[in-house]
Amino acid sequence: MNHLSLSELCCLFCCPPCPSRIASKLAFLPPEPTYTLICDESGSHWTLHLSERADWQYSAREKDAIECFMTRTSRGNRIACMFVRCSPNARYTLLFSHGNAVDLGQMSSFYIGLGSRINCNVFSYDYSGYGASSGKPSEKNLYADVDAAWHALRTSLNDSTWAEFISKGLVRIRPSAITASHCSKLVCVCLKYGLGVCKLLPNRTTWYGIRPENVIIYGQSIGTVPSVDLASRYESAAVVLHSPLTSGMRVAFPDTKKTYCFDAFPNDVADEAPVTSPVLVIHGTEDEVIDFSHGLALYERCQRPVEPLWVEGAGHNDVELYGQYLERLKQFVAHEIVNL
Numbered sequence: 001m002n003h004l005s006l007s008e009l010c011c012l013f014c015c016p017p018c019p020s021r022i023a024s025k026l027a028f029l030p031p032e033p034t035y036t037l038i039c040d041e042s043g044s045h046w047t048l049h050l051s052e053r054a055d056w057q058y059s060a061r062e063k064d065a066i067e068c069f070m071t072r073t074s075r076g077n078r079i080a081c082m083f084v085r086c087s088p089n090a091r092y093t094l095l096f097s098h099g100n101a102v103d104l105g106q107m108s109s110f111y112i113g114l115g116s117r118i119n120c121n122v123f124s125y126d127y128s129g130y131g132a133s134s135g136k137p138s139e140k141n142l143y144a145d146v147d148a149a150w151h152a153l154r155t156s157l158n159d160s161t162w163a164e165f166i167s168k169g170l171v172r173i174r175p176s177a178i179t180a181s182h183c184s185k186l187v188c189v190c191l192k193y194g195l196g197v198c199k200l201l202p203n204r205t206t207w208y209g210i211r212p213e214n215v216i217i218y219g220q221s222i223g224t225v226p227s228v229d230l231a232s233r234y235e236s237a238a239v240v241l242h243s244p245l246t247s248g249m250r251v252a253f254p255d256t257k258k259t260y261c262f263d264a265f266p267n268d269v270a271d272e273a274p275v276t277s278p279v280l281v282i283h284g285t286e287d288e289v290i291d292f293s294h295g296l297a298l299y300e301r302c303q304r305p306v307e308p309l310w311v312e313g314a315g316h317n318d319v320e321l322y323g324q325y326l327e328r329l330k331q332f333v334a335h336e337i338v339n340l
Contacts, residue, residue: 027100027222028137030130034105037068037080037132046070048082054105062112068104070132073148077128077135080104081152083208084122086115092237092333093208094216095153095230096124097146097223099317103131110320118329120216123208125149139225146226150234153210212236216333217277219244221290221316231275238337239279240329243316244298245290278304278340280332282325284314306336 034054038047046068050056056063067083082104094115098107104126111122127145128135135141215236219227224244231239279302283295292310299308309328311319319325 027139028127028129029101030127030137031101031103031106033131034103035108035131037070048108050105050108054108057109058112065112066108069152071148071152073128073135073141073144075128075135075141075144077133077141077144079128079134079145079148080126080132081149082108082111082122082124083153084108084111084115084124086112086121087119090115090119090121092214092216092337093121093123093153093210094218094240095149095227095236096122097149097217097219097227098124099221099223105131114320114326114329117326118333120333123149123153123210125152142222142226143229146230150230153208153215154212155209216240216337218242221245228275231277231279236277238332238340239275239277240282240332241279241295241298242282243284243287243290243319244281244295246294246297274303276303278306278337280306280328281308282311282319282328283308284311284316284319286313287316289316304340306332306340 032053034051036049036051038049039045040047048063048066048068050063065085067085069081070078071081072078096107096111098104104124107124111124114120115122125145125148126133127137128141129137133145212235216238217227217231217236218240219225220242222245224241227239227241228244279299281295281299281302283290283292285292287295295308295310299305309324311322311324314322
């Protein structure tokens with residue numbers, strides 16, 4: 001691919017080059033959904049049903065620790081969200097943006113295993129067009145999706161809850177027009193006027209209200225792109241970049257040195273709005289999908305890098321199988337973040 005002619009390049013990238021089309025061709029591989037979400041009659045509770053392809057590795061008891069709901073993005077899509085209560089005394093919650101070829105069903109067992117071992121709860125979501133989420137995957141939707149997930153984790157008020165606010169005369173916006181940012185604004189209003197959100201809505205099941213200083217933004221592979229975007233706009237306890245990419249063009253064409261205006265997924269921790277939270281970069285030295293040089297480049301540009309984890313011999317999809325992966329995360333979560 002490094003020696004394609006100009007005409008071949010234009011053909012591949014739909015001349016003139018269009019970032020969204022580059023992204024669609026190279027980045028998004030949504031699997032056939034491995035789960036469904038069933039809503040009860042009240043509209044306030046969602047039940048998770050996993051298919052065999054989700055490869056669930058735990059008992060029904062562990063499954064009870066998983067809470068699911070839907071929220072709406074600023075671009076009008078409804079995305080599936082999952083909160084995994086892994087530890088009753090967890091100080092931190094991972095906001096996990098997963099890779100490009102999995103959905104929440106496939107990741108659910110991993111989330112329980114990871115969170116229980118590093119003493120963190122895990123909050124994740126499916127990108128537009130993945131799993132139970134509506135819409136189509138795109139770069140613009142990716143940023144809207146993570147923003148909705150952030151607000152959902154911070155306030156997490158679902159459509160039925162919003163309807164309760166309307167019935168109480170607190171808002172006039174129709175439930176179908178809800179965005180995650182509306183939820184944050186309403187909570188601020190309630191707090192400002194002492195309305196007591198918790199007392200107003202005793203029956204809701206998806207209130208988390210996790211503070212930014214207790215959120216670790218975690219991105220894996222393509223998930224590092226929305227994670228960096230989010231971390232550049234909001235303070236958090238820390239950021240973890242697992243097998244990150246610097247840009248879509250540099251993945252497709254490794255010899256690319258410049259960032260072009262038509263590039264997809266420009267992922268720069270030191271851009272105009274730099275990431276100021278501590279950043280842990282994790283990358284396998286034999287990554288066959290996103291070259292190790294991407295992780296190294298991002299690490300070198302971080303404002304507040306911590307000691308990275310370069311997993312010798314690991315590829316793109318097996319970093320977490322190496323013992324040092326969990327050990328490094330445990331050290332980072334239990335000892336380093338609080339002292340940074």
